[in-house]
Amino acid sequence: MDVTVHTETQAFAELVRPFYAADPVRHTAALTALRSVEAGGKAGVLASITADARVVGALVWDPPFPATVSGVPATAARQTAEAVAAVGATFGSIRGPRPEAEAFAQAWSAATGMIAEESSSQWLYELGDVLTSPQGVDGRFRPATVGDAERIAEWRQAFAHEAGMRLRRSETSAAVAELIVDRTTCGLWCVADEPVAMATARAPECGMSRISYVYTPPELRGRGYASAVTAAVSQLVRAAGVRHIVLFADRANPISNRIYQRMGFEKQAEHPEYVFAAPGARRLES
Structure with a gap:
């Protein structure tokens, strides 16, 4: 897999929207962030993950909100974290479905030395037929x-x-x-x-x-x-x-x-949020 960090919001949105649109429930927060950065013309970090010239993942960060990693496969977490860290990004927090969020939090800690802490967790629900x-x-x-x-x-x-x-x-x-x-x-x-x-x-x-x-x-x-x-x-x-x-x-x-x-809302996935702090730093409560 190849990871590309983007600077053009419009081009990025056009590239990754079909990927997110294929599962809009799972990527609900990412789609909101994508719309926001596209409208505003700027973002914290935008990254696409491709395999054989096909988009298989994406990360979008719309500050001040957490970066959304629902589209970062656990198998690509390390490579994505290293590519994003290489451009000098400094995430305060990330969120996404638990497998992806856990994998990326661990990868980000390994790539940057930051300490990851789970700060909260939410259930994502979808309304059923009734x-x-x-x-x-x-x-x-x-x-x-x-x-x-x-x-x-x-x-x-x-x-x-x-x-x-x-x-x-x-x-x-x-x-x-x-x-x-x-x-x-x-x-x-x-x-x-x-x-x-x-x-x-x-x-x-x-x-x-x-x-x-x-x-x-x-x-x-x-x-x-x-x-x-x-x-x-x-x-x-x-x-x-x-x-x-x-x-x-x-x-x-x-x-x-x-x-x-x-x-009639049905559980779909657990979405934890992880916050990052430097080793030895005391995280301030909001």
């Missing part, structure tokens, strides 16, 4: 409009803070309004016409859309609102013809995992 919406939840669903942008921006900030999630830009109402008028689907669950929960479905990519930013204010939790809005957004996306509907759930949160499974 979506079961929760019953008896007070309220109703409606798609968000630009008039909801300020509230959604506040909730997205709160969600990111609770989840310890990295943000590329501040969640302003103007930025959220752009999402709403784009192909991104933002939905609200409302009681007496007052929003009480939200969920977002990312713009479809290669027949796949990912549910994220599922949020209910703390004082309103435990009433089924998050489940109801997630189911409603999922139904809206499925009705639009999107084949693969996926989401991530924290492996350490048994409640959310049970809820998603009851709704």
Whole structure:
């Protein structure tokens, strides 16, 4: 296998997108990163892996997020890590399905001397053939409009803070309004016409859309609102013809995992995240 580190985002995207598109569920995070670096025209690191002139793997790093290694075969981890390290890349973290993530974390440590530590882990789910919406939840669903942008921006900030999630830009109402008028689907669950929960479905990519930013204010939790809005957004996306509907759930949160499974989401793979630090360095908690 040959590993090539790229500098032209557009050419890289055109080269590797068919590889990622062949399994959009497994590569959901990589496809999101690929779209982002293609739109922005810059990236941390882009690498393709070829065999007999055919793309058999890829790595994309869209800072400040972890580099996505779902497309790096375990058998190519060492070669890829060495090629990327040779251009001076300094990953803070990587993520992907466990076999690929473990192999690359070990290879990166060997290539750079950095110490790898598993910081978190998530289950990747895909909605099965049957979506079961929760019953008896007070309220109703409606798609968000630009008039909801300020509230959604506040909730997205709160969600990111609770989840310890990295943000590329501040969640302003103007930025959220752009999402709403784009192909991104933002939905609200409302009681007496007052929003009480939200969920977002990312713009479809290669027949796949990912549910994220599922949020209910703390004082309103435990009433089924998050489940109801997630189911409603999922139904809206499925009705639009999107084949693969996926989401991530924290492996350490048994409640959310049970809820998603009851709704019809099926486990696909565990995706750990590894962070890297110099030997002897004390990793600061975010």
